[in-house]
Amino acid sequence: MSNSKPNEIAISRIYDAPIEAVWDAWTDVSQVARWWGPRGFKLTTHSKDLRPGGHWSYTMHGPDGTDYENRTFYHEVEPYAKLVYDHGANDDRPPLFRVTVLFSEDDGKTRMDMTMALDTAEQARQMHQFIRQANGYSTWDRLAEYLAKESSGREQFVINRTFDASIERMFEMWTKPEHLAQWLPPTGFTMEFLQSKTEAKGTSLYFMTNGKGVEFYGRKRILESREPAYLVYIQQFCDKDENIARHPLAPTWPETMLTTVQLTEEGPNRTRVTVTWEVYGEATREELEMFIQSRAGMTQGWTGSFDKLDTLLATVDA
Numbered sequence: 233m234s235n236s237k238p239n240e241i242a243i244s245r246i247y248d249a250p251i252e253a254v255w256d257a258w259t260d261v262s263q264v265a266r267w268w269g270p271r272g273f274k275l276t277t278h279s280k281d282l283r284p285g286g287h288w289s290y291t292m293h294g295p296d297g298t299d300y301e302n303r304t305f306y307h308e309v310e311p312y313a314k315l316v317y318d319h320g321a322n323d324d325r326p327p328l329f330r331v332t333v334l335f336s337e338d339d340g341k342t343r344m345d346m347t348m349a350l351d352t353a354e355q356a357r358q359m360h361q362f363i364r365q366a367n368g369y370s371t372w373d374r375l376a377e378y379l380a381k382e383s384s385g386r387e388q389f390v391i392n393r394t395f396d397a398s399i400e401r402m403f404e405m406w407t408k409p410e411h412l413a414q415w416l417p418p419t420g421f422t423m424e425f426l427q428s429k430t431e432a433k434g435t436s437l438y439f440m441t442n443g444k445g446v447e448f449y450g451r452k453r454i455l456e457s458r459e460p461a462y463l464v465y466i467q468q469f470c471d472k473d474e475n476i477a478r479h480p481l482a483p484t485w486p487e488t489m490l491t492t493v494q495l496t497e498e499g500p501n502r503t504r505v506t507v508t509w510e511v512y513g514e515a516t517r518e519e520l521e522m523f524i525q526s527r528a529g530m531t532q533g534w535t536g537s538f539d540k541l542d543t544l545l546a547t548v549d550a
Contacts, residue, residue: 238353241329241360243346244498245372245392249379251335254342255312257379258333267378268292270367271528283309288317319348329359344372370531376508377527387520389509389530393538394502397545399495402503403460405541406493409436415544419536421446429454437474448480452491463493466512485526486519488512507534 236242247254257263261277268275272295280288288304301322308316313335320328334345350356363369373390380388395402405411409428417423421442426449428436434454441447449470456464467489469477479485490512496504509530511523 236347237349239350239356241348241350241356241363243344243348243369243372244496244504245344245376246338246496247342247344247376247379249342249383251312251337251342253379253383254344254375255335257375257382258315263378267371267374269371269374271370271374271531282306367531367535386510387524389523389527390506391531391534392504392506393535394498394504395538395542395545396501397503398501399497399503400460401545402495402505403463405545406463406495407457407459411544411548413438415540416537418533419540437470439472446480449474449477461495464491466490482522482526484516484518484522486511486515486523505538 257267259282261280265275265277269292274293276291276293278289278291280286280290282288284306286306286309288306290302290304292300292302294300302319303321303323305318305321305327306315307318307330308314315331315333317331318327318329319331329348329350332347332349334343336343336345348356348359350359369392373392376390377388380386380390397405405415409425413423413425417440421440424439426437426439428434428438435451436453437449437451439447439449449472450467451470451474452465452467454463454465456462468487469479469485471477476487478487488511490510492508494506494508496506498504511520515523
């Protein structure tokens with residue numbers, strides 16, 4: 233639950249990894265290069281002195297070729313517990329804000345609580361908008377993917393989004409077909425459920441079209457449902473008779489995908505959605521590589537759907 237002040241931006245995540253692994257991912261330059269920054273960005277570290285009074289000098293390389301010079305100044309370093317630093321400085325700019333990161337054990341996993349403190353509430357609002365537009369929050373999704381790969385070898389896609397809605401209302405948005413059909417389809421597509429079973433082991437059949445000649449059927453089967461916070465299902469493309477088919481625009485896309493949806497309360501009417509996507513069952517190397525290389529597109533697709541969900545939440549009665 234977030235208790236941030238108006239001039240702060242708060243981020244909480246729970247990672248399925250021990251504190252030592254999460255701390256090392258944050259502090260070891262060879263590891264941080266594999267996840268730091270928004271999707272599509274790369275990182276070059278020039279120097280790093282992890283101690284109070286030390287600094288980290290690095291360049292972020294944007295997907296369009298733009299380089300962003302950064303210098304971080306450390307104030308507190310408590311191994312496996314806490315980091316406090318000033319972020320966003322370079323030779324021509326003072327730090328943008330102060331960051332406090334707390335690491336703690338949470339039921340065998342690691343909880344990360346981060347606070348970005350700015351001078352005023354308006355600056356915090358503007359920074360939040362900037363980070364969101366720059367897809368900066370995907371940095372912490374990339375960390376989850378990196379930790380999963382390191383601990384189990386599993387390739388995952390992770391995306392988080394916080395909505396102004398109760399956890400009960402959000403669960404309805406994910407499980408009631410009349411709501412789901414309004415926000416889940418890719419931008420430009422409509423969705424119709426031909427059959428829908430929301431109980432565990434229930435199978436649903438749906439149809440999607442963009443009205444311009446691209447149309448396909450899909451089915452999903454719920455593996456686990458724990459109201460109001462947890463949902464797991466598998467999803468496949470198929471024909472109208474539910475025979476397995478392939479992605480109409482990407483024939484090497486994996487046959488079966490596993491989706492895990494976790495809902496976390498961040499306040500009385502504020503819920504964070506965490507979606508984890510991964511290949512389910514057997515897949516060829518070509519199919520797995522297709523999944524790995526498609527993370528940027530997945531981010532764009534889910535972001536478009538989440539934007540529609542934001543709009544829907546503002547119009548649908550609780």
